[in-house]
Amino acid sequence: MKNWFNKFWVLPVLVLAIAACEKDEDRVYLAVNSAPSLNLSASTLALKEADAAKTALTATVAGADYGFASPAAYKLQFDKKGNSFKTPREVTLTTLNKNFTTAEINTIAIALGITPGVASDLEVRVKSDLINAPTLFSSVAALKVTPYLVIIVYPSLYMPGSYQGWAPDKADKVVSVKSNGSYEGFVNFPDATTEFKFTDAPNWNNGIFGDPGGTSGKLIKGGGDNLKITGAGYYLLKADTEGLTWTATKTHWGVIGSATPGDWGSDTDLTYDVTSKSWKVTMDLKVGEIKFRANDDWGINYGDKEGDSLLDTQNDNNIKIAAAGKYDIELIFSVPGYYSYKLTKK
Numbered sequence: 504m505k506n507w508f509n510k511f512w513v514l515p516v517l518v519l520a521i522a523a524c525e526k527d528e529d530r531v532y533l534a535v536n537s538a539p540s541l542n543l544s545a546s547t548l549a550l551k552e553a554d555a556a557k558t559a560l561t562a563t564v565a566g567a568d569y570g571f572a573s574p575a576a577y578k579l580q581f582d583k584k585g586n587s588f589k590t591p592r593e594v595t596l597t598t599l600n601k602n603f604t605t606a607e608i609n610t611i612a613i614a615l616g617i618t619p620g621v622a623s624d625l626e627v628r629v630k631s632d633l634i635n636a637p638t639l640f641s642s643v644a645a646l647k648v649t650p651y652l653v654i655i656v657y658p659s660l661y662m663p664g665s666y667q668g669w670a671p672d673k674a675d676k677v678v679s680v681k682s683n684g685s686y687e688g689f690v691n692f693p694d695a696t697t698e699f700k701f702t703d704a705p706n707w708n709n710g711i712f713g714d715p716g717g718t719s720g721k722l723i724k725g726g727g728d729n730l731k732i733t734g735a736g737y738y739l740l741k742a743d744t745e746g747l748t749w750t751a752t753k754t755h756w757g758v759i760g761s762a763t764p765g766d767w768g769s770d771t772d773l774t775y776d777v778t779s780k781s782w783k784v785t786m787d788l789k790v791g792e793i794k795f796r797a798n799d800d801w802g803i804n805y806g807d808k809e810g811d812s813l814l815d816t817q818n819d820n821n822i823k824i825a826a827a828g829k830y831d832i833e834l835i836f837s838v839p840g841y842y843s844y845k846l847t848k849k
Contacts, residue, residue, distance in 0.1 A: 664699025
C-alpha cells in the first residue's frame with residue numbers, strides 16, 4: 504500500500520518537472536552584444552539653397568546586436584555640440600540607410616537654432632529602442648553645418664516714389680507675414696519731403712493705393728494723391744489694405760540691457776549705414792542680456808527667443824550674451840519679414 508502511494512505521487516512530480524524544463528528551454532534570455540553604429544558620408548556641409556533637392560548627406564547605420572533577429576526601432580538624433588542631446592531633433596529611420604537632401608539638413612540646423620551663414624558644430628547619433636530592452640545609442644559623429652536662410656515670398660506692396668525715381672520694380676516694399684492684408688516694413692527716406700504710392704505688383708498695371716489728402720492716413724484703391732512724409736529718416740511703414748489705412752513712424756535704434764553700459768536704464772545708439780542698409784555699433788558688452796528698441800522707448804522693440812538671429816516680438820526674448828568683450832553689432836531690417844541681427848566678438 505505504501506509503495507502504491509509513493510508511485511501515485513511520483514508521477515505528478517515528474518510531469519511538473521518535465522513541464523518546468525520545457526518552459527526553461529522556450530524562454531529567451533536577452534543578451535545585448537553590441538550597440539548600433541553610425542557612419543556619415545560627410546563631416547562638413549556648406550549648404551546652398553540652389554542645391555535644396557540634392558542629396559547632401561547619407562547616414563549608414565549598423566543595427567544593434569541583441570543576440571537574435573530583433574525588430575528594433577531606430578532614430579537619428581541631431582543636436583548642437585555640447586548640449587548632450589538634451590533637446591535633439593529626431594528622424595525616424597525606415598531603413599538602415601538614410602539619404603538627406605540639402606533642404607532636410609538645413610531645416611534640422613535651423614530648428615536647432617543654428618545661425619544662417621555661420622558654420623556650426625552639430626553632433627549626431629543613433630538611438631535604438633526595443634520592447635523590454637534598454638535603449639541603446641551609437642557613438643557620436645561630428646557634423647559641421649553652414650545653413651542658409653530660407654526666404655518665404657510673402658504678399659507684398661511696393662513703394663515707388665520720389666526717393667527712388669518712381670520705379671515700382673526697384674522700389675522698397677512692405678510685406679504681409681500673415682497674408683491677412685496687414686503689411687509692414689522699414690524704408691530709409693533721405694529727403695526732407697518724400698512722396699510715394701503703394702502698388703500690389705512691381706509695375707503700374709495692377710492695384711495702386713493713394714491717400715485722399717496725402718497725409719490723412721487713409722488709403723484709396725485706384726486713386727487718391729501721393730502719400731506724403733515730411734522729414735528725412737528711417738521709417739516703419741504699415742499699410743492695411745482691408746481697413747484702408749497706413750502709418751509711418753520715424754525711428755532711430757539703440758541697444759539696451761544688462762550687458763550694456765547703460766544696463767536697462769539707457770540705450771546705446773546705433774548708426775545707420777546707407778551702403779549696407781543696416782544699423783551698426785561697436786561696443787563693449789558684459790555677460791548678460793540685450794534687446795533692440797526704437798526711439799529710446801519700449802513701443803517698438805525686438806529680441807530673439809529662438810536664438811536663431813532672427814528678430815521677434817515674443818515674450819521672454821532677451822538676447823543672451825555669454826562672453827564679455829568688444830562686439831560689432833549690426834541690426835538688419837532691409838529684408839521685410841526677416842528682421843535679423845549679427846553679433847561679432849572682436
